[in-house]
Amino acid sequence: TGRLPNNKAGDGKPRLLLMGQRRSGKSSISSVVFHKLPPSETLYLETTTRIKKESMHSFMDFQVWDFPGHLDYFDPAFDVDNIFDEIGALIWVIDAQDEYLDAIVRLNATILNLHQTYPNINVEVFVHKVDGLSDDFRNEVIQDITQRVMDELSDNGYENAPVSFYSTSIYDHSIFDAFSKVIQKLIPQLPTLEALLDSLIRNCHIEKAYLFDVLSKIYIATDTSPTDIGSYEICSDYIDVVVDVSEIYGWDRGDDEAQAGNNENAINDAESLITLEKKSNNYLYLREINKYLALICLMGDDSPADKKPLIDYNVGVFQEALAQVFPRGEK
Amino acid sequence: MNSSRRQKQRKVLLMGKSGAGKSSMRSIVFSNYVAKDVRRLGATIDVEHSNIKFMGNLMLNLWDCGGQDGFVENYLTHQRAHVFGSVAVLIFVFDIESREFAADVVSYSNIIRALSECSPGAKVFCLIHKMDLVQARLRSQLFEERSEYIRAASETFKDTVDFFPTSIWDQSLYKAWTQIIYFLIPNAATIEGLLRQLAEVIDARELILYERTTCLMVTHVTRDEESQNPFTDRFERISSILKTHKQSMAKHTNIPPGSANFAEMQIKTGRFMFFITRLTENTNLAAAIPPSEQVFNAARINIMLARSKFAELDIANKPRPGLQQA
Numbered sequence: 001t002g003r004l005p006n007n008k009a010g011d012g013k014p015r016l017l018l019m020g021q022r023r024s025g026k027s028s029i030s031s032v033v034f035h036k037l038p039p040s041e042t043l044y045l046e047t048t049t050r051i052k053k054e055s056m057h058s059f060m061d062f063q064v065w066d067f068p069g070h071l072d073y074f075d076p077a078f079d080v081d082n083i084f085d086e087i088g089a090l091i092w093v094i095d096a097q098d099e100y101l102d103a104i105v106r107l108n109a110t111i112l113n114l115h116q117t118y119p120n121i122n123v124e125v126f127v128h129k130v131d132g133l134s135d136d137f138r139n140e141v142i143q144d145i146t147q148r149v150m151d152e153l154s155d156n157g158y159e160n161a162p163v164s165f166y167s168t169s170i171y172d173h174s175i176f177d178a179f180s181k182v183i184q185k186l187i188p189q190l191p192t193l194e195a196l197l198d199s200l201i202r203n204c205h206i207e208k209a210y211l212f213d214v215l216s217k218i219y220i221a222t223d224t225s226p227t228d229i230g231s232y233e234i235c236s237d238y239i240d241v242v243v244d245v246s247e248i249y250g251w252d253r254g255d256d257e258a259q260a261g262n263n264e265n266a267i268n269d270a271e272s273l274i275t276l277e278k279k280s281n282n283y284l285y286l287r288e289i290n291k292y293l294a295l296i297c298l299m300g301d302d303s304p305a306d307k308k309p310l311i312d313y314n315v316g317v318f319q320e321a322l323a324q325v326f327p328r329g330e331k
Numbered sequence: 332m333n334s335s336r337r338q339k340q341r342k343v344l345l346m347g348k349s350g351a352g353k354s355s356m357r358s359i360v361f362s363n364y365v366a367k368d369v370r371r372l373g374a375t376i377d378v379e380h381s382n383i384k385f386m387g388n389l390m391l392n393l394w395d396c397g398g399q400d401g402f403v404e405n406y407l408t409h410q411r412a413h414v415f416g417s418v419a420v421l422i423f424v425f426d427i428e429s430r431e432f433a434a435d436v437v438s439y440s441n442i443i444r445a446l447s448e449c450s451p452g453a454k455v456f457c458l459i460h461k462m463d464l465v466q467a468r469l470r471s472q473l474f475e476e477r478s479e480y481i482r483a484a485s486e487t488f489k490d491t492v493d494f495f496p497t498s499i500w501d502q503s504l505y506k507a508w509t510q511i512i513y514f515l516i517p518n519a520a521t522i523e524g525l526l527r528q529l530a531e532v533i534d535a536r537e538l539i540l541y542e543r544t545t546c547l548m549v550t551h552v553t554r555d556e557e558s559q560n561p562f563t564d565r566f567e568r569i570s571s572i573l574k575t576h577k578q579s580m581a582k583h584t585n586i587p588p589g590s591a592n593f594a595e596m597q598i599k600t601g602r603f604m605f606f607i608t609r610l611t612e613n614t615n616l617a618a619a620i621p622p623s624e625q626v627f628n629a630a631r632i633n634i635m636l637a638r639s640k641f642a643e644l645d646i647a648n649k650p651r652p653g654l655q656q657a
């Protein structure tokens with residue numbers, strides 16, 4: 001499903017546009033996902049008044065543009081091409097705790113407008129702040145929004161518009177999960193990555209494997225077995241553990257680099273393993289793949305602790321293959 | 332310290348105005364709640380007791396005393412001797428957001444008076460709580476001001492009372508409770524001595540002993556260069572990391588958080604190696620060592636061999652045993 005964005009000329013960096021009504025949560029989302037702001041501190045964010053453009057340099061380069069809520073993108077004074085040319089995805093944020101009919105009207109107008117010139121733009125609707133809603137009501141709201149958007153678009157002659165819907169909140173993992181899915185659509189190598197992960201899990205009795213961007217905790221690929229948010233959560237929490245401990249004990253001791261250079265057995269890629277008490281088997285495994293990416297595996301119930309060499313070998317193979325298809329982030 | 336039997340049961344009072352956050356912190360530290368779960372707690376009616384086995388030979392007898400005025404009145408009058416008798420530690424929680432700080436301190440004084448009457452040898456810890464609600468740049472000054480004001484009202488405990496800023500939303504909670512627990516552990520020095528020997532045998536940069544259920548630090552040993560580690564809050568940070576991870580693991584494996592224990596966690600990087608493993612029935616040992624497979628493997632074996640020595644310590648105050656290298 002790795003569909004290329006409208007990648008004409010230009011710098012070729014996919015652009016993620018965050019749009020939606022005022023106070024819908026756009027700036028909060030980008031601060032939490034890309035700047036690790038604790039969710040509770042978003043209460044103090046100031047209203048965005050100008051387009052805020054940020055470049056993210058990670059496993060791939062992309063830009064995040066945070067729009068002020070009231071902007072009229074189709075005002076002739078505004079250079080539409082300039083905004084939408086390099087676009088990777090349009091993320092439309094709707095506050096699910098608020099009246100959302102106006103937001104839908106504006107969303108639809110935007111989609112219809114763009115449809116003429118840029119038929120391939122992915123439109124990703126984040127039904128946001130769902131943490132405040134009960135499970136039942138949450139589903140109802142998402143259904144209702146989906147229905148209204150799709151109906152109205154087809155009334156205007158736009159059938160099967162490429163619009164996806166996600167329920168999100170900055171207070172749990174859902175926002176990272178949604179962003180992961182949005183970004184995966186922008187990675188042309190995705191099918192290859194998935195095939196590599198599939199073969200890895202088959203060879204090592206792994207239950208689920210994720211390739212994570214360590215900094216943002218977005219996963220850029222997983223094997224093709226069914227995914228559930230629970231597996232993502234445990235892997236994502238595990239990254240926190242490893243990153244935090246590495247920060248605490250990885251402080252700069254000065255002569256460190258020199259030492260590492262001399263020592264032939266020095267470890268280049270950090271790795272981590274957890275074994276469980278109850279079953280004394282491997283449970284979680286993490287291995288740094290390159291500067292940006294880490295492989296995290298949830299081991300199967302039958303993965304005994306002594307199977308580590310098999311894992312090492314297969315992960316090595318995976319790592320080499322990845323370097324071929326994704327030649328980013330070599331050290 | 333000669334009557335080690337009597338020291339095993341330690342009565343700890345948790346007091347403070349209703350809504351100050353007493354039950355919240357108790358649930359997080361001792362019952363595996365996560366911070367956002369505490370909204371579900373109701374006001375405590377009268378006293379809730381919990382017994383927490385800590386390091387084998389220490390039994391915490393925690394009295395979470397509901398803080399509504401009627402209850403407090405009752406503690407001070409009809410139940411005075413019952414509540415305030417034979418107390419080892421009083422933890423008094425102040426809500427930083429309280430609009431009646433002066434009144435809170437008056438109520439604190441009444442309690443202090445009862446305590447000094449019935450348990451003059453007790454130790455008092457004051458927690459200035461919900462600090463997350465104060466803007467970061469104002470925190471330390473406000474904390475100092477409040478502490479001084481409260482100290483002035485501490486009567487016979489004036490010189491010994493300790494203050495901590497806390498919030499359930501960060502590791503400050505662990506920092507405060509670590510100090511409290513350290514105060515209560517009768518044989519901390521012995522444990523520390525043994526731990527230091529072990530650290531030398533395995534050439535560890537740092538060893539940290541954690542209680543398994545609460546993930547609170549019992550004690551630590553830091554050697555050589557590691558004493559320059561710029562993260563001075565690392566002990567409570569690791570407590571908090573371990574606790575969060577325990578919850579995450581419990582959720583995913585459907586094992587109750589109380590028993591979602593890992594046998595071992597290891598992290599190997601080019602700069603350090605780290606592992607945390609079970610030491611005794613009630614403790615986990617975290618070790619930070621130089622980045623070398625040999626050291627790593629030897630360390631694990633030596634820790635395994637040292638288990639029985641620590642297990643003895645865990646049960647009773649025995650004379651300090653020696654360690655041999657594997």
Ligand SMILES: Nc1nc2c(ncn2[C@@H]2O[C@H](COP(=O)(O)OP(=O)(O)OP(=O)(O)O)[C@@H](O)[C@H]2O)c(=O)[nH]1
Pocket residue numbers: 347348349350351352353354355356369370372373374375376396397398399460461462463464497498499500
């Ligand atoms: N912001 C913030 N809120 C907190 C913190 N700790 C507790 N709370 C909130 O304070 C409220 C009261 O907490 P409790 O723990 O029930 O208070 P209590 O002291 O046990 O009250 P009584 O049992 O009536 O004496 C809850 O809504 C908690 O969510 C904190 O560190 N920060």
Ligand SMILES: Nc1nc2c(ncn2[C@@H]2O[C@H](COP(=O)(O)OP(=O)(O)O)[C@@H](O)[C@H]2O)c(=O)[nH]1
Pocket residue numbers: 020021022023024025026027028029041042043044045046047048069128129130131132168169170171
């Ligand atoms: N409950 C809840 N509030 C949120 C969430 N995301 C953002 N908010 C709050 O919504 C408000 C507006 O957010 P902001 O990012 O400034 O909106 P923007 O104008 O779209 O950039 C802030 O007070 C945020 O704390 C969420 O997932 N849940």
Ligand SMILES: [Mg+2]
Pocket residue numbers: 353354355373374375395397398
């Ligand atoms: Mg209570």
